[in-house]
């Protein structure tokens with residue numbers, strides 16, 4: 001069944017962000033039809049009394065006036081052209097974007113105000129806007145992150161049910177990179193028992209290098225409220241044998257620091273084996289850590 005698209009007019013769209021490495025974010029939609037069970041942004045539905053488990057991917061709020069509102073916000077004399085992160089709590093290139101073109105409108109405003117940006121997506125639809133992405137990259141600076149946690153198409157279908165398959169995302173990385181857009185692979189979230197093996201991390205990082213990615217960033221699963229419910233349902237249905245592992249690792253919302261260090265080490269070793277060696281690795285953009293960003 002297609003999702004319900006609810007058009008809304010917002011009063012503001014530029015969100016102040018604290019402690020994230022970037023100061024501002026913009027989200028053209030609330031909800032995401034991609035429906036990843038691990039999505040940390042589900043709580044943004046819940047904040048507004050929507051169902052963050054089932055409704056997150058079936059009831060999408062479309063901020064139809066976001067570009068116009070952003071223009072008025074960036075026109076303020078106080079605007080200092082700090083970096084704006086696009087799509088921290090939704091996928092800005094989910095299918096609704098093909099019809100509404102709100103993300104494109106936001107990018108045009110960022111160009112107009114010479115404002116640098118970073119953008120995170122799992123969708124090859126981002127290539128539709130290659131012209132404006134190149135323009136923004138030239139005039140203000142831009143980093144695009146393509147999220148990818150596995151090369152296995154069957155696993156990808158389970159954990160990212162409505163997302164383009166890994167090979168299409170790698171092709172997207174290649175095309176963006178060849179077009180001169182600084183492009184990284186965001187290996188997030190790393191899922192214990194599913195995508196955290198050294199072999200899987202190595203394969204993704206090697207494929208990222210082969211596709212011309214400028215960097216790889218990673219992040220480990222965070223199970224905050226709402227996401228915990230959605231992810232637990234997913235595990236019960238698909239991977240009940242992993243429930244004890246997750247109960248051990250996630251008595252609280254963050255995995256223990258020992259586990260996170262272990263993953264960071266594996267990623268660093270894989271980076272070294274690929275072409276992402278010290279001295280050639282570009283600084284990753286602020287990876288959207290698993291916090292609520294409206």
Ligand code: SF4
Pocket residue numbers: 032033034035036038039040041089090091122
């Ligand atoms: S694509 Fe991103 S925003 Fe959409 S459901 Fe998946 S993790 Fe959430």
